[in-house]
Amino acid sequence: MHNSEIIIMPIFLGVIFGIAYLYYSTRNKERLALIEKGAEASIFMRSKKGIAAPIWKILILNISLLMMGIGIGIFIASIIHEMGVDDDIAYPGTIFLMAGIALFVGFTMTKNLDKE
Numbered sequence: 001m002h003n004s005e006i007i008i009m010p011i012f013l014g015v016i017f018g019i020a021y022l023y024y025s026t027r028n029k030e031r032l033a034l035i036e037k038g039a040e041a042s043i044f045m046r047s048k049k050g051i052a053a054p055i056w057k058i059l060i061l062n063i064s065l066l067m068m069g070i071g072i073g074i075f076i077a078s079i080i081h082e083m084g085v086d087d088d089i090a091y092p093g094t095i096f097l098m099a100g101i102a103l104f105v106g107f108t109m110t111k112n113l114d115k116e
Helices: 005-036 055-082 087-115
Strands: none
Touching (some): 055 087
C-alpha cells in the first residue's frame, strides 16, 4: 500500500468524467424528448432579454466577500479570544460564521445583479 496515492488521480479524473457524461447524456435525452413532443428548437437558445450577469462578476463578487468575511472573522475571533474565550472555540466558530454570512450576502447581491 505504499503507492496508494497513484490510485487517487485516476479515480478523481474518473469522477469528473462521470459527472460530465451524465450531464451531457441527460441533457441530450431531455432535448430529444422535447423535440419528439413537438417543442420548438428556440427553447434551447438563450434569449437576449434573459441574459444573466457574466460569471466572472459573480465569481469575483462571491470570492471577495468570502475573503472579507474570513478576515473579519479572524479579527472578531482575536477580540473574543482576548476576552477570555478559548482560542480553539473562538477562531473556527467565528470564521465559519462570518464566512457563511458573507456567502449569504454574496448570494443576495448576485440575485440583485440578475435583476438588473
